[in-house]
Amino acid sequence: MGRVIAEITVSVDGFVAGPEVSAAQPMGLHGLRLHHWLGFGDTPPGEADLAVAGRMFANTGAFVLGRRLFDVGIGKWGGDGAWQRPCFVLTNRDRPDHIQGVTRFTFVTDGVRRAVDRARAAAGERDVVVAGGAQVIRAAMHAGLVQELRLHVAPVLLGAGTPLFDQGPRMELEPVLVEHSPMVTHVTYRVAG
Secondary structure, eight states, X not given: OOOEXXXXXXXXXXXXEOSSOOSSSTTOTTGGGXXXXXXXXXXXXXXXHHXXXXXXXXXXXXXXXXXXXXXXXXXXHOSTTTTOSOEEEEOSSOOOOEEETTEEEEEEOSOHHHHXXXXXXXXXXXXXXXXXXXXXXXXXXXXXXXXXXXXXXXXXXXXXXXXXXXXXXXXXXXXXXXXXXXXXXXXXXXEOO
C-alpha cells in the first residue's frame, strides 16, 4: 500500500492562499504568486521544478481535497489537467459524483478518515495525496493519517490569507529532502508517529 502524503505550496509566512479567495481569484489576492513554480505566471517553470511536480504525479493513485478547492479551483483549472486520477472531495454537503474529462470527483461527507480510506482503496499500491486546502491537510494531520508532508515554499510574504497550520497538536517532523530553485524551495518531511 502506498503512503498518505500531504502536499501543498505555502508562502514563507505560512499562507496557502491570499485573502479574498473566490472563483475569480482561486488563490486569493496575490496568491497566484505561490504557484509560479508550476507555470502560473509569466515565467515558465524550470526543469528542476517540473521534475518535482512530475515525481508527485508519477506515484499518485488518488487525491483527497476539500470542497473549497473543488469549488474555486477545479472549475478554473479543469479536471483533465493535473488531476486525471480519482479525487475524493471532503464536504458536509452530499451530492452525486462529478465527472470532468477523465477525472471522477467523489464527495465524501463522513470525515477525513473516510475520505482517505476511500482514496487508499482507489489508489491500490500507489500514494494518496492530500492536496488541500489547508483545512483538509490539517484534519488529516491531526487524525494521524499523514506519513509525509511536502511543502513547496514560495519566496513571498503574503501577510494575510489562509494559514496552513493552526494551534493543533504538537507534531515532530523529520526533514528527508530539500531541493530549491529560484522560484521555490521544496521540503519533504517524514511525519514522526
